Amino acid sequence: MSQWVIKGLRTGIKSTRYPNVAETAAGVSPGFPAETNLGGALAESLVAGCPTRALGLGPQGVEVDRRRCVHCFRCIRGAKRPLDWESGYEWARIGADGAHRDHRLGRPFGRSVHILVVDAGDCGACLNEVKQLNNPYYNMHRLGFFLTPTPRHADVMLVVGAVTEHMRHALRKAYDAMPTPKRVVAAGACALCGGVFGPSFICGSGAAEVVPVDVEVPGNPPPPLAILHGLLVAVGRRPPANGAG
């Protein structure tokens, strides 16, 4: 077995230095359309072309609701006047239920946070990005985050997917089984607003219908760094993204 030890050592350190230093590698994030000072027929056609109503017209031009964006790229590819595009990944915001209370879990959870991942009915992309958090590049253990298979040990619930009718009950039961204090991070457009799937006869319009959501991470799927930021926001170790919406 010594060959594996040597192999591991030879590979060296791959981990990103985020959150101390921003990650600049290519391909870590799909980005989002940015608010663009644009009016008239061009703006209207872009807003009308958005399949999930993530774009809207405001006093500043075209406004973007990141929670609803599913990265279809229709507002930049093939558009007469493409919207501005922003890269980055620190998108997590405090959810509606997180605003009324101190969103920090507090010092006891500084370096040992156990996370229960609940897939409440997504397409598998969000879940795969959550899995990447354990790969050597993101290595969530170095930040004191650990995945747990049981709600009894969990401090934070990470929900992905539009909650399907079949998972609604299981999600609620898992939340109730978690000891307090507990926080919920909803990741992905489906968990925030139903995404492409909901609301429909079988999918709801987000996890907030079933459990109180403290932190919202937009993206479809949110890249691993965005989920990591959401977790850091949930325990008060990183400020949430600025702005409303």
Add this chain to the structure above:
Amino acid sequence: MAIELGQMAAQAQTRWPGRVRADTEQDADCAYRIECEPQALPEVCNWLFSDLGYSFGGLVVEEAARWELRYLFYGDREQGWVHVIARLSADQTRVPSVSTLIHAADWHEREAEDLFGLVFEGHPRLGDFVLHNDTWQENLTPMRRSFDDRKPAAWRTPDSDWKPRQIVEEAGAFLMPIGPIYSTATGPAHFVLETIGEDVIRAQPRLFYAYRGLEKIAQGRAAEDLLLIAERISGTSAFAHSLGACQAVERICRIEVPPRARVLRVWAAELERLRHHVGAIEGICESTGLVVAAAQAAIIEEDLLRISGALTGHRYFFGLNALGGLTIDLDDCALLHAAWQVKAAVSRLSELERMLSMSSSFLDRLEEVGNVGASDAREFGLVGPVARASGVSRDLRRAHPYLGYERVDFDVPCETEGDGYARLRVFFGEAAQSARIISAVSSSIPQGAFRAPQVSLGAGAALGWVEAPRGAALHWIRLADDGVVDRYRIITPSFANWHGFRLGAERFAFQDFPIILATFALSVHENDR
């Protein structure tokens, strides 16, 4: 036992005189239609499956003025596609079951029973399947046209005391329910494992926790928006599924895809296959507790995700496919650079394969574990790498080439043992072949348009097929006059392979269960839709 297609019509008509009407020629989509009366359906299907060696593709149910049941079969290249079609009057809902003769049709008929309310006479296990009985009222049939998909359906208050039924009743029998929330980061699935001592006697998955009703919510949408849904059937094989949907619509509307777009699609599809297989290999290493190997595979997977993200804007190729081509052109230099990065990643992958093949404690967990024999694999209609590890070699890229795969040089790795190690070797072998294809096409990408200049949608129906990373995926699409989706039937490889999963899991020790599950590389999202 291949017979000439022209003779097939004559044979079918002499075997079932007056009850079967068969085309004498293939149509433009390589499809060959046999219309038969419902009572002859099982015999005709079994003739194709057992006597002529066709693979069972799936069942498409369409509700119109009459019910139309379409059983899809595909064979080798010269055998083409066969659609066996039976029609029922609107008030008739009973039809003889095909699954009594072809077990691969089992889940297709259960699904149609659950979602359309059709009754398949002679089928032993209808009932609780897609719609769980503890959550849904009886007799709801959401796929019927009369059912409104926008309103929440009247569901029951879930029954907290629901318990799986115990089948094994011997002394020492123990029932172990697992899921739907289990392990650290897995899709929702429930397993009913019945054990006596260490051995799993019966392993029945209860799925469809991630049932998102995609076939239903697709109805009434514009064909372009259909791709949003197709990409999200399974996020880890998004490009393959959107490609299947694109090909169906392109067939209906006779859209000519430019040569450059076809090659770029091959490029993306193979990169996705490579990335999926690396993920599967990582899962297998992790299930055996070999963390360094799992970490090595995870590094490669993340590298490939970053290559995809840097090149196309999205790590999972969302928003890349468009009707008639791609949404963006990919830069030739960037493609060459990416191909070079892929090559570097794959050389690390083959080093990993070499090291794994010498780790005896790892091999002990995989060899002779989760065996699926060739006849079982065929009987259950397994597809993709899982079937190829059991000696069932049919690959749609070879059998019915699309995108110009007939001009691409590649091998289809095939093993015969059918155990966990055979599946691992197939994953490694296919990953290497995908890298070979990427490298070959990168240096010879034709110039020209990346998208058909104009796309005019019309009415019609067609089948799109694609060899997705997990196996054969079939997309049946019917468009109405205005290009709006009338019916979207998605037949996914995971649906076939979950059906056969218990073949591998039963008869083996309980502690092997997670490893067997990992070697099947199943996706609940792709299965549940």
